[in-house]
Amino acid sequence: MIALSSRFTYLLLGLLLVLALGLRLYRVGTYGIYFDEKATLLVSQGIVMEGFNQRDVFDKPYFTPAEFWKPKTFNDFMEADTRSDIGNSPAYYAVVWAWLKVFGMSDTSLRMPSVIFSTLLIGLLFFFVRRHFRFLGEARVNALALLSAFIATIEPFFVAYSHIARNYPMTFFLTLLATHLFLLIMERVRQPSLASASAGPVGLYVAYGLVFVTSVFSHYLTVTVFLCHGLYALLFLRNGRAWLSLGLTAGLGLGIVSLWFLFGGGQYTFFTLNYQAQFYRNIALTNPTGSPFGLILPATFANISVRGIPIFADLFMPTNGIGQAMTGIRNSALALTLGLGATAVLHRYWSARVVPVWAYAVIPVLLLAGLPIYSVVPERLLVLSGAVPFVYLIGRYVYDRFDRAQRPLITLLLLLAFVPTLFLLFMAWRSGHTFGITQRYSGFSFPYVCILVAMGVQQLASARWWLAAPIAAVLVLQLVHIGKLLGSIYADEAPKYTYFDRPRIANPYWQAAQQLISTYQPGDTILYPNKKRVIYSQAIDKTYTPLSLLDAQLMNVYLPPSATYIQRIDPAEPDRIVLVNGRTGARITIFDFKGSTYRYGD
Known part of the structure; x- marks a missing residue:
């Protein structure tokens, strides 16, 4: 492994941040704001969409901009958030309000908080890995941190949502910061002597509580990340004092949040969510294909699986886009079988001293064998085959480099990678419809998935060349797909990421x-x-x-x-x-x- 000095590592990080900022600024103001961004613009200014708090303006036969822009009160902001976004994201709207006050009204200005938080996430992810995976050794953790940051830099989901004036990049940053603080608390619980080395435990609990409140006030579904923290504590925390401190922090945080639901904009939330559940369930049962909201299906196991598989697949960059390939059972079963065969060879000869000549060709032959047989999207199915041994590499990395003391960390990483989406699927089943199964509602998982993917790449780099080469070739093919996807996002022709398949005009x-x-x-x-x-x-x-x-x-x-x-x-x-x-x-x-x-x- 190439040893990276601290100076050179930070130089590479700086270049990555420049690249990340460039990818997020490119064409950021090209296409006009869509419906949800209109809500961001109006709510941040204390204006209810359709004017519920502007009766004195629009009740008259004529009105002027001066009347429209009359000074707004805090009650106006609560009214706007309550009626236009069910009381969600007040912290994000406050950030947008302050930003627009300073930098003025334009589509680029409106989207800049998303650009900034998305870029800051790259730096935070780098330091997160460096801090919490340092047991790997300096050279390996530097490489892992840079790989994780690079994957997050080019992740299509992050790039797309940096171009959207909504709360998501802010929530991704805040929840990663919360996990960082949580792990620092857990570290000091295990090693009390560290408490005097940097921030004291009280300061960490206060910071964690503040980030918890701000996260929930940036999007309600950030609670899924804190659910993962709670599951981790249930599994691994055996310290009564720490449980008391965490309980007090959570209680105070929930107390602050509950004030919003009792007296602020959140008081409308549960009523609206209950109504929406009934509304979309009725569509799913009576008119699933003909509603203006797109395809909404009853929440059967099959329907949830069909909607959920692409969400899970697109979380991982090596499997991005293979959800469409998995709709055909025969094709996907063949691809997975060939991938399992390649994985068996990879495992058998990973460290074998004697390797038969025929083994050198087995993995590429297995991966390519399905191409003449696949009846749909053969390139995507080839990637599906290659993804199976890549998942093995992630598991191998953990097995080889994580001892018993680090197993809780990888458990938390896996919880954070999968629980938000599983929670989303559970809520769909509970609500009786599939409308809410969408990537942005579980996007908090992406930073942690970037780390897992970086582990697989790092493990691949340590494999014998003839084992690594065919898997690396599939990853290069997948990078071509990622490049095309980024091109579609910039062209406003990627419906999953931009909601449009035809480019919008300027605002x-x-x-x-x-x-x-x-x-x-x-x-x-x-x-x-x-x-x-x-x-x-x-x-x-x-x-x-x-x-x-x-x-x-x-x-x-x-x-x-x-x-x-x-x-x-x-x-x-x-x-x-x-x-x-x-x-x-x-x-x-x-x-x-x-x-x-x-x-x-x-």
């Missing part, structure tokens, strides 16, 4: 606002469309007016806050923003949304 609201700013004259009137709204629930989706206000709201976000432009909603116009000349009455179309074509999922 029409921002463009229209710039045109209005340059052309509006006193006496002119701006008319906004009244897109027909579908009311799914009077209790949840209710607005005080039958008119659709969202287009007007999003336009006013980009207009000068002190402007006195005369504006109104045109009840008879579904699609166009129109400027009416105050002297001649001429109507100028500023932008035509053409139905939902440019409303991004609205």
Whole structure:
């Protein structure tokens, strides 16, 4: 193994951070905001989507940007979060609010917190591995930390969500930080003498509790990570004082969180979640293929498995995209069988002193044998075959380099890699529908999976060349797939990651606002469309007016806050923003949304 000095290691880390930032900044503002990002933009400004807390603005026949931008109170922010995002993510919205206050309104500015947290995650992951896997020795842990950081740098999921103004990159960073603090606490419980070496145990518990609260306030499902911490404690913590300290920390943290649910924006959460469960379950039972929300199936074991396999597969970069290959039982069974055969050869001759000549060709022959037989996506099935011995390499790495004292650490790593997705599948079964089975809700697992993949790569590097070469070739093929996937993400043509298979245009609201700013004259009137709204629930989706206000709201976000432009909603116009000349009455179309074509999922 090549020994990496600390100076050279940090130089490589710096280059990785530059690469990570570049990948996340590239084309970050090219495509306009989609529906969830509209919620981010409005909620962060204390504005309820469809104007529930702006009655005094929209009740009048005409309104102005100055009236729209009247000062907002804390109650406005709670109202906006409650009605527009079921009380979720107040910490993230606070970060976005502060950021936009400093750097202004634009799609790039709106997405920059995601870019920053996604980049910071790379550095945190490096130091996480260096700190908690140092028992491997300096050379090996440096290599493992850099490999983990590199895998996270090019991980398509991280790159895609750095381009989306939502809470996910922030939650990934915070939950990894929480796990780091938790492991430091566990380390000091096992070795009390370390408490005086750096931060004291009280400081660590306080920091852990603060990160716990902030994480939950960035997304409710971060609780799955803390569930893993709790399972680890149940399995391995045998210290009454530590249990008392953790219990006190958790109790205080939950007490703070509960205040949000009792008196803040979270009071609407459970009612909404219960309604949504019934709503989507009804669709799954009555109209699974014809709803505007996509395919929603009843939560049978088969349906959950079909939806869950791609989620698990795409967690691991070496298996990204093979979910489509596993829909055919015969093809996937053959690929897995050939992969198991290759794994058996790998295990048999890993350290054998005498190797027969024929053994050199067995692994490549087994991996390639299915190509003439596979009836669909043969390249993906080849990757599936190669993934089996790669999983063996991860297991071999743990077996060879983790002694009994380190087994709790790998147990925690595995819990964090799998429990969030298993929790998601359990909730789908409990709710009776498959709508919520989506990668972003279990994305907290990705940093830990990056470490496991890095272990497999490092173990591969230590294998005999003739054992390693065919598996490495499959990994190179998979890297080509990852490169193409990144290209699709940048082109806005990767529905799983960007929600779109056709590229969006640049933000029409921002463009229209710039045109209005340059052309509006006193006496002119701006008319906004009244897109027909579908009311799914009077209790949840209710607005005080039958008119659709969202287009007007999003336009006013980009207009000068002190402007006195005369504006109104045109009840008879579904699609166009129109400027009416105050002297001649001429109507100028500023932008035509053409139905939902440019409303991004609205």
